[in-house]
Amino acid sequence: MFVRIVKMTFQEEKIEEFLSRFEKNRNKIRNSEGxxxxxxxxxxxxxxxxxTYSYWESELYLEQYRNSDLFKSxxxxxxxxxxxKPEAWSVDKVYSSEPIFV
Structure with a gap:
């Protein structure tokens, strides 16, 4: 499993449109195989x-998603x-701890 991090900078007047589009598609993305x-x-x-932070079972699944009609749309x-221009990184998790909520 690995983590995909994507940094996106939006035009100020387009932020609400992005958030609306993300809300519409987030479950579809999350339910992509892998x-x-x-x-x-x-x-x-x-x-x-x-x-965006997403966890993928393997790079094969991420590539499948990136080649899907959903991603293209x-x-x-x-x-x-x-x-x-957006930036993206694929990284391996080295350490993780349980979150502490107060």
């Missing part, structure tokens, strides 16, 4: 920057909303 986890984060200092609709 996807085990999906979260969306927003930068605290720059609200135009978002990150989602990406085609989100790409015009960007204010900067």
């Amino acid at each position: 996807c085990r986890f999906l979260e969306l984060y927003r930068d605290k200092k720059n609200p135009n920057i978002f990150f 989602v990406w085609a609709n989100v790409k015009p909303l960007f204010d900067a």
